[in-house]
Amino acid sequence: MNLRKRYIVVVACIGIVIGWLSLGGVAAVMHKTSSTEFCLSCHSMQIPYEEYQGSIHFTNAKGIRAECADCHIPTDPVDYVITKIRASKDIYHEFITGKIDDEDKYEAHRMEMAETVWAQLRANDSATCRSCHSFGAMDSYEQSEDAAKMHEYGMANNQTCIDCHKGVAHFAPEPELDSEAYNRVLAQTKATPMNAEKVYSVDKIDMGNLGSINPAVEMSLISHQDAGLTIELSGYQMKGAEQVLYMGKGQRNIIAMLSDAGQQALSVNEFEADEYGNEWRQATLTAAIDAPVLGSPEPLWQYAEELDTVYCSTCHAKIPANHFTVNAWGPVAKGMGDRTDISALDLEILTKFFQNHAKDVVGH
Numbered sequence: 563m564n565l566r567k568r569y570i571v572v573v574a575c576i577g578i579v580i581g582w583l584s585l586g587g588v589a590a591v592m593h594k595t596s597s598t599e600f601c602l603s604c605h606s607m608q609i610p611y612e613e614y615q616g617s618i619h620f621t622n623a624k625g626i627r628a629e630c631a632d633c634h635i636p637t638d639p640v641d642y643v644i645t646k647i648r649a650s651k652d653i654y655h656e657f658i659t660g661k662i663d664d665e666d667k668y669e670a671h672r673m674e675m676a677e678t679v680w681a682q683l684r685a686n687d688s689a690t691c692r693s694c695h696s697f698g699a700m701d702s703y704e705q706s707e708d709a710a711k712m713h714e715y716g717m718a719n720n721q722t723c724i725d726c727h728k729g730v731a732h733f734a735p736e737p738e739l740d741s742e743a744y745n746r747v748l749a750q751t752k753a754t755p756m757n758a759e760k761v762y763s764v765d766k767i768d769m770g771n772l773g774s775i776n777p778a779v780e781m782s783l784i785s786h787q788d789a790g791l792t793i794e795l796s797g798y799q800m801k802g803a804e805q806v807l808y809m810g811k812g813q814r815n816i817i818a819m820l821s822d823a824g825q826q827a828l829s830v831n832e833f834e835a836d837e838y839g840n841e842w843r844q845a846t847l848t849a850a851i852d853a854p855v856l857g858s859p860e861p862l863w864q865y866a867e868e869l870d871t872v873y874c875s876t877c878h879a880k881i882p883a884n885h886f887t888v889n890a891w892g893p894v895a896k897g898m899g900d901r902t903d904i905s906a907l908d909l910e911i912l913t914k915f916f917q918n919h920a921k922d923v924v925g926h
Contacts, residue, residue, distance in 0.1 A: 592642075592646060595646070595649075596630075596631040596635055596646075597629070597630075597631070598629045598630045598631070601630045604652070604653075604656045605656070605663060606655075606656055606661075606662045606663055606668065609665065609668050610732050613731070613732045613733050614630075614731050614732060617730065617731045617732075618730075619633070619730065619731050620731075628694065628731075632690060632693070632694070633690050633691070633731060634679070634690065635690070636686055636689045636690055637689075637690075637693060638689065641686060641689065645682075662675075669736075672733075672735045672736075673735040676728070676732075676734065676735050680724050680728060683722065683723070683724035684722055684724060684725075687722050688722040688723035688724050691723035691724070691727070692723065695723065697713065697716075697717050700713060702714070712726065715881075715885065716879075721879055725878060725879035726877075726878035726879055727878070728876070728877050728878060729877050734876055734877050735876060736903075739868060739869065739872045739873075739908075743865055743868055744865060744907075744908075746861075746865075747764055747856075747861045747862060747865045748764060748854060750856060750861045751764060751854035751855055751856055752854075753857070754854075754855055754856055754857040755857055756786045757786075758783050758857040759782065759783060760780055760781065760782060760783065760857075761780075761781050761783045761791070761793065761855035761856065761857060762778060762779065762780055762781070762855060762856040762857075762858070762859045762862060763775050763776065763777050763778060763779045763781070763853065763855060764777060764778075764854060764855065764856060764862065765777050765853065765854075765907060766907070766910075767851050767853040768851075768853070769818075769824065769849040769850075769851060770849075770850070771821060771823045771824075772820065772821060772823055772824035772827055772847065772849050773805075773818055773819050773820040773821045773823075773824040774818065774819050775795065775817065775818045775851070776816060776817055776818060776819075776910060776914070777862075777907060777910050777911050777914065778859065778862050778866075778910070778911050778914035778915070778918070779795070779817040779818070779914070780859070781793040781794065781795050781855070782794040782795075782796070784848065789850075789852065790850055790851055790852035790853075791850070791851050791852070791853075791855065792848065792849070792850050792851075793848070793849060793850075793851055794846055794847070794848050795807065795817065795818055795846065795847045795848075795849065796844070796845075796846045797809060797810075797817050797818065797844075797845060797846075798810055798811045798813075798842050798843065798844055798845065799828075799830070799842065799843050799845050800840055800841065800842055801833050801840070801841035801842070801843075804820070804825050805819060805820050805821075805825065806818075806819060806820070807819075807820060807845060807847070809888070809917070809918075810888070811834075811836060811842045811844075812836045812838075812840070812842065812889075813888040813889065813917075813922070813923075814888065814889050814892055815888050815892070815914070815917040815918070818847070820847070824847065824849075827847060827848075827849075828845045828846065828847050829845065829846045829847070829848075830843050830844070830845045830846075831843050831844045831845075859918075862911060862914075862915070863915050863918075863919075865911065866911050866912050866914070866915030866916075867915070869904070869908050869911065869912045869915075870912060870915075873898075873899070873902050873904045873908075873912070874898065874912075877901075883915065883916045883918075883919035883920060883924075884919060884920060884921040884924050885921065886916070886920060886921065887920050887921055887922045888917045888920045888922055888923060890920075891913060891916040891917045891920055892913065892917070894916075895909065895912060895913040895916055896909070896913070899912075899913075
């Protein structure tokens with residue numbers, strides 16, 4: 563081998579070694595800085611780590627643990643590098659600005675941080691989730707009935723994992739809705755025309771010794787006096803539960819609770835059995851009330867959609883009201899409401915919105 567060839571071989575070998583060291587070194591650094599241990603070297607990561615320790619991704623019956631990188635760093639080479647570059651800002655804030663270096667600061671920025679991650683997961687179709695989970699690998703018979711239904715709905719509507727699983731490893735941001743939103747609804751009761759045919763309750767209404775009317779209930783306006791309103795309430799009673807007035811036959815949307823005097827004051831038809839053998843009868847009640855009312859339900863429904871955005875879609879994608887029946891919405895809304903700090907009044911208004919727009923009410 564002549565000197566020229568030897569020179570070329572030596573240069574090539576040196577290039578290979580340098581390239582190997584460079585690429586290998588970069589790969590090693592990238593791998594090391596993707597470890598859970600490296601993430602925890604930042605003080606500000608202690609809060610999300612403690613939340614993660616309480617999740618099913620940390621401890622579960624099958625003994626499979628998803629580390630930080632498994633959820634936050636896509637395996638696609640381009641997305642991997644982009645994600646690592648984006649993460650450099652976390653180092654900057656950790657050591658320079660101290661943006662989330664205590665619990666109060668962390669909570670103040672929780673929504674901002676969550677929305678950033680949610681947006682990334684929507685953009686890549688929850689790629690990191692799908693590296694372990696996929697619709698095709700799911701055995702729906704091993705899932706609860708509700709989970710199977712929601713996964714079927716998600717597939718049919720092209721939803722991605724993060725649409726419904728926002729609080730899966732870390733606490734979702736605490737939902738908040740300014741009280742001014744309800745006050746704006748209340749203010750609109752002042753514009754209710756005195757000659758309105760129908761009016762709508764915005765809060766629980768006391769009917770004296772007759773009982774009480776729930777929020778978001780339609781009433782016929784009989785007369786308007788200085789002392790208040792005379793209204794007519796129409797609904798259905800179920801035999802054996804005559805103290806309750808429901809929206810419709812077989813539809814357990816409670817519009818009023820009646821005292822013994824209220825039941826005696828009813829004008830009723832005969833009981834008729836439904837397809838399940840329960841007996842129902844139509845009933846009307848005329849009562850005097852002294853409470854603010856709306857001339858249209860729309861302000862209430864707009865407020866309910868705000869509640870839906872804040873208390874429901876903070877954790878999962880919005881579920882259309884016509885997805886469930888009137889009777890299904892009651893327990894679904896209560897079960898989900900119990901997981902939040904939504905007030906009893908707001909939960910009732912939200913439930914009424916769902917029930918009044920349920921698939922067996924709107925017809926599809």
